[in-house]
Amino acid sequence: MRYLSTRGGVEPLSFAEAVMMGLGTDGGLLVPEVIPSLPAETLRDWAQLDFQALAVEVLTPFVGDAIPRADLTDLVERSYAGFTHPEVTPVTEHAERRWLELFHGPTAAFKDVALQLLGNLFEYLIVREGGALRILGATSGDTGSAAIYGVRGKAGIDIFILHPKGRVSPVQERQMTTVLDANVHNIAIEGTFDDAQRIVKALFSDLPFKQEYRLGAVNSINLARILAQTIYYFYAWGRLSGGDPERRLSFAVPTGNFGDVFAGWLAKRMGLPVDRLIIATNRNDILTRFVATGVYQAGEVYQTLSPAMDIQLASNFERYLYYLLDEDPAAVRTLLLEMAETGALKVDGERHRRVREDFDARAVSDGETLAEIRRVEQRSGYILCPHTAVGACAAAEVQDAVVLATAHPAKFTEAVVEAIGREPPPPPSLQGVLERETRCAELPADADAVASFIRHTLGASAV
Structure with missing residues (x-):
C-alpha cells in the first residue's frame, strides 16, 4: 500500500513514511492510494474476532509489508493492554439505545484507541530507523492528553501540545499539564482551538523548520489515527450483527474535526454494512451546514458544554473533499484556494447530492x-x-443507531452536575487529577512564538 497527498504534491509513500510525515509536505493530508474492498466472507470471519485480533486484520491491508505481522501483533497487544475493559470498546445498551463505549483507555476518551497505538508505532519506527521525533499537536480537549499518555517517557520522542487557554474542561487541562515527564511540553495558547490548529499547520508547512526538528503529527491529520479508529466500527458491527452482511447499522458520531466520522466513512467504503453516518455537532455547526447546503464556511467559534467540538475548521474535511472530488488533487487545490480567497467553498449539485447520501x-x-x-x-x-449526549440527540429519529460514547462523563463534571445535580463517579485514571502538580507554558496565538519555544526547549538537541 502506498500513500498520496490530497493536494498531489508528494511522491507515493510507504506506510512507515506516511506515519512519520504526518502532514504532507505540500500541506495536504495523506490518503491510501487504494481503499481495500472487503468481501462478505471476510466480514463474517472478522465478526468472530476479539478486538486485538480484529485490529491486526483491519490494519494489515494498510500496513502491507512495512511492519512484519508478528511485530504488528505485538504493537497492537501492547497498545490495548492498559484498557480497563476486556473488550476494549464494548457495546452496551441503556435507555433503549446502544452505546459504543470508547472511554476505557488511560485518559478515558476515544482518542486513546488510536493514540496508544500511534505512540507505539512512533517508538517502533524510531528504534528501527534511528533519529528522533518531535511531535507537535493541537487539542480541543482529549487529543492532547491521549497523545501525551501515548508517548510519555518514550526514548527519542518529545511532544509539544497546544491547547486553547480556558477553553478545555478543568479535568482535560489537568490530564495534560500534570504529566511531568521530561519529554512532555504543554502550551496554553491565548486563543481558540482553530488558532492552535492554524499554528500547527503553519509550522508543518515551514519545511526547513519541520525538517530541522523532525516534526511528527498526532492530530487526526496523521492517517494512522484514522485507520485505528476504523477498527471499532467493525468491532461494533460484528458484535451486533452476528456477522450477517445483510445487517446494516447506523452510527451517530459526535465530531468537530471530522476525523472520527471520516473513519466511519472509510469503514463503509471498505465494505462495512453501514446505513447512515450521523454527524453530530454542537453550536459550532460548519459540518452540519455543509451537509445541508453544500457550502463549507467557517463562522465564529462558540464555547459550549461540549468543548472538544468547539471547532469551525475541521482538519479532516480535506480528506473527504478529495474523495468527493473523485480523487482529483487539482480540484481539491482549486476549492481550497476558493476557501482562502472568499472564506467559503461550495460543491456542485451532484456532489452535494452525494454528501447527502453519505451523511x-x-x-x-x-x-x-x-x-x-x-x-x-x-x-x-x-x-x-x-x-x-450531542450524538444521542442527533440520532433521536434513528432508533437503531449506535451512538459513539466518546468520553467518560467524569471528564466534564460541570456539565453533568448542571444536568443531574451530582458528579459522576470518576474512573481510577481521573481520581485526584485536580490536585496534582502542573507544568505548562502560556504563549500568544502566534506561530513564531511557538517556534521560538520549541527551539529554546530543545536547544542543541535538534537533529
Whole structure:
C-alpha cells in the first residue's frame, strides 16, 4: 500500500513514511492510494474476532509489508493492554439505545484507541530507523492528553501540545499539564482551538523548520489515527450483527474535526454494512451546514458544554473533499484556494447530492445536551458526557443507531452536575487529577512564538 497527498504534491509513500510525515509536505493530508474492498466472507470471519485480533486484520491491508505481522501483533497487544475493559470498546445498551463505549483507555476518551497505538508505532519506527521525533499537536480537549499518555517517557520522542487557554474542561487541562515527564511540553495558547490548529499547520508547512526538528503529527491529520479508529466500527458491527452482511447499522458520531466520522466513512467504503453516518455537532455547526447546503464556511467559534467540538475548521474535511472530488488533487487545490480567497467553498449539485447520501447531520444546543444527559440518567442511571449526549440527540429519529460514547462523563463534571445535580463517579485514571502538580507554558496565538519555544526547549538537541 502506498500513500498520496490530497493536494498531489508528494511522491507515493510507504506506510512507515506516511506515519512519520504526518502532514504532507505540500500541506495536504495523506490518503491510501487504494481503499481495500472487503468481501462478505471476510466480514463474517472478522465478526468472530476479539478486538486485538480484529485490529491486526483491519490494519494489515494498510500496513502491507512495512511492519512484519508478528511485530504488528505485538504493537497492537501492547497498545490495548492498559484498557480497563476486556473488550476494549464494548457495546452496551441503556435507555433503549446502544452505546459504543470508547472511554476505557488511560485518559478515558476515544482518542486513546488510536493514540496508544500511534505512540507505539512512533517508538517502533524510531528504534528501527534511528533519529528522533518531535511531535507537535493541537487539542480541543482529549487529543492532547491521549497523545501525551501515548508517548510519555518514550526514548527519542518529545511532544509539544497546544491547547486553547480556558477553553478545555478543568479535568482535560489537568490530564495534560500534570504529566511531568521530561519529554512532555504543554502550551496554553491565548486563543481558540482553530488558532492552535492554524499554528500547527503553519509550522508543518515551514519545511526547513519541520525538517530541522523532525516534526511528527498526532492530530487526526496523521492517517494512522484514522485507520485505528476504523477498527471499532467493525468491532461494533460484528458484535451486533452476528456477522450477517445483510445487517446494516447506523452510527451517530459526535465530531468537530471530522476525523472520527471520516473513519466511519472509510469503514463503509471498505465494505462495512453501514446505513447512515450521523454527524453530530454542537453550536459550532460548519459540518452540519455543509451537509445541508453544500457550502463549507467557517463562522465564529462558540464555547459550549461540549468543548472538544468547539471547532469551525475541521482538519479532516480535506480528506473527504478529495474523495468527493473523485480523487482529483487539482480540484481539491482549486476549492481550497476558493476557501482562502472568499472564506467559503461550495460543491456542485451532484456532489452535494452525494454528501447527502453519505451523511445525515444535526447541530445540538447546550439545552438539548443537558436535557439528554438528564433523560438518559433518569431512565437508566447511565451517565453521558456532553459530547455523547450531542450524538444521542442527533440520532433521536434513528432508533437503531449506535451512538459513539466518546468520553467518560467524569471528564466534564460541570456539565453533568448542571444536568443531574451530582458528579459522576470518576474512573481510577481521573481520581485526584485536580490536585496534582502542573507544568505548562502560556504563549500568544502566534506561530513564531511557538517556534521560538520549541527551539529554546530543545536547544542543541535538534537533529
